Amino acid sequence: MTALFGLDLKDKPILIVGGGSVASRRVRRFVAEGARVTVVAPHISDDIERHAGHGDIVVHRRGVAPQDLDGAWFVLAATDDPVLNDAVAQWAHERQIWCIDASDASKGTARQAAMSKHGDLGVGVISLGAPDPGRIRAVRDAVAAHLDGGEVDLRRRRPGSGRVILVGSGPGDPGLITVRGRQALSEADVVVTDRLGTAELLVTVPYDVDVVNVGKSPDRHPVPQREINSLLVGRALEGKTVVRLKGGDPYLFGRGGEEVHACIKAGVDVEVVPGITSAFAVPARAGIPVTQRGVSTSVLVTTGHAGADPASIAAMAAGATVVILMGVTALPGIVDAAIAGGCDPETPVAIVENGTTVHERVTHGVMADIVRRADETDVKPPAIIVVGQVSQPGLLASAVAATPEL
């Protein structure tokens, strides 16, 4: 009869006998779990050496003896000698210590589980019959893919203390949210969102999850930040898991800091899941690398909401890449200030609207004519403006050819 348990390995003494590839993999796992690992083997792998060098584990470079097991809570017999592994398993049995025998599961008292972690959930798969590591890993991977795909309802069934998770949803393409972001969405009792672009991500959210839209719509002003903060805190204090879904990365012009502050002030548990920011992803998807060897070695990200600030003007004049968010309305003023501040009027500029979505559109120009071109194409927010040589059309085709060592 075999049962699956979640053992707490933190600070527990674990003995690994053997220093090869199986032992290396296990050392990594046990160290990650916070165990106090001792390895005994005449020869040890480079990987195990590295752990020993970092002080993560203790290594004895010699053959194993029965007394090495004294005081251990768990033993892994992972040498390339099945007879020795069986002897270690026998010594463990005599001392009532759980033991995995890597060469014959039936000789040990524990079996290796294939594991994966998903937020605060762990999945473990073991074979109840003959050991078959490839098979249990395949099952683990299938379950993991299902959980990470956001298709499983991971809401807590037992009441607990509420929490807020700020999730960066990425720039628009629903494939560009992080794995942890998707997991968080499937844990949500409440989702507070402010972006039409996140609608596709909400398709898999169960029908009884409360989705609150606090964003601007054609017939409504956005909800003031103060009210959003109290909504997040209030629902969390009711014991709910509240996901605050935000475009791009929560901290880049996203007011995420204010929301986190409100949670901390109210004593509400808060987690931040970083997102792929539109500042880099939108140009990247449009074929614009924000830095490029031999073209631009620095990048400044700014808001154009209130025009161009002195740091951005200086960066544009110096030939750095400048990525401007929320700059469509103020574009004429930004261009005037940049040229007056020394920016070459022939500096390439690209404007990417609705980047990474099916509505993506790119308008190219140079500083001197970009306002006219934007008028002609009727550029509208949301858009990213990229100023600098990296914005010249066809740069990658020519730059890669010119720098073959890249």
Ligand SMILES: C[S@@+](CC[C@H](N)C(=O)[O-])C[C@H]1O[C@@H](n2cnc3c(N)ncnc32)[C@H](O)[C@@H]1O
């Ligand atoms: C309030 S800021 C939020 C930025 C976000 N936190 C991020 O990291 O991407 C909103 C601005 O981001 C830019 N933006 C966001 N998503 C975009 C997209 N898919 N295409 C173009 N610009 C985008 C626009 O300049 C928009 O006005």
